Amino acid sequence: MQDEIVDFLPCLTPDRWYEVALENLDLLLIDHANCEKKAAATAMNLMYRHVENTELLMTMSYLAREELLHFQQVVTVLKDRGITYRRLSPSRYAGGLRQHIDNSDSNGLIDTLIIGAYVEARSCERFATLAPLLDPKLSKFYGNLVKSESRHFEEYLSLARINARGDIAQRIEFFGAVEKDLVLEQDSDFRFHSGLPSESGPAHLA
């Protein structure tokens, strides 16, 4: 995994999350498909909100296309493995970050971009750590995703810095603290971005 990702993230994902992920690979893959779809939708939302920002439009459109390509790749994996793609309740993660968006600043653009950077960086870390633990086919797929998610992380962070009126270090730190809590606090439902799996039994399989 790239040093920049490790440096940026406020903490590593607890080992317990990976153990539960490997025990619930079907659930992980289904939620992974949802995450790719949501990532594309988030990028498109920014395209609707900021029509005047050509660089943002071009980067977000490109990013949405990549997320959609990954979505198709995950759906193919689901199909090949006979896993039925179905709706899942989202984890607390994205909502837990987004509730802190300050809409008074450029219509929430900077915070949304910082959150985008965290989501991509965390995804990158989990793909990179999972890859060597998986069967060769899935391992290769997740290994390839590490590269693009890492690029997306950099693009979000760069756009946040370019579009901000001042220094955003404090805002990055603030969202880092929120993200750390979401990753280390217990979550009853296991998801791609969920926190520490609760020990209370099969609730994470819901």
Place this chain on the structure above:
Amino acid sequence: MQDEIVDFLPCLTPDRWYEVALENLDLLLIDHANCEKKAAATAMNLMYRHVENTELLMTMSYLAREELLHFQQVVTVLKDRGITYRRLSPSRYAGGLRQHIDNSDSNGLIDTLIIGAYVEARSCERFATLAPLLDPKLSKFYGNLVKSESRHFEEYLSLARINARGDIAQRIEFFGAVEKDLVLEQDSDFRFHSGLPSESGPAHLA
């Protein structure tokens, strides 16, 4: 233009629309960018609504990626020509078709797909007719779009037939009649999918 497009559409676009389009190329290009973005969003909406339908998911994701690529191409054209991309009120067209969606049938899927076929076929007709009237660079771009929009038309129509419980000829005919009215009735605002431009002066420039 392909015979299938001409056969499918209930009428040709009136010559007057093309005259006004050439007089308002900036407006046409801005609305074209919006249309590509909206086409991607429509495809993504279907991906959210029908997670159980793998073929639909894969086709819609592929289609959204193509529309986003076209969006980037139009935004580049706008930038090269010094045209500021801005918000525009939508034409009556899509809303005029969508208000007739019967949501009791597969959650509106079949009607949405038929409307998708009409939107793509009408776009294809207008791109094909505009292409030879434009400067070489734009002419080539619009000429290339004819091919993909024609493919999208076929994909929408094919998905509508595959997913329908019975024959959809009557439903296609119904939406054809609605589409014909939207194309031949007067529209005060000029847009990529607007009807007959009104003769009342500069309102179409709004």
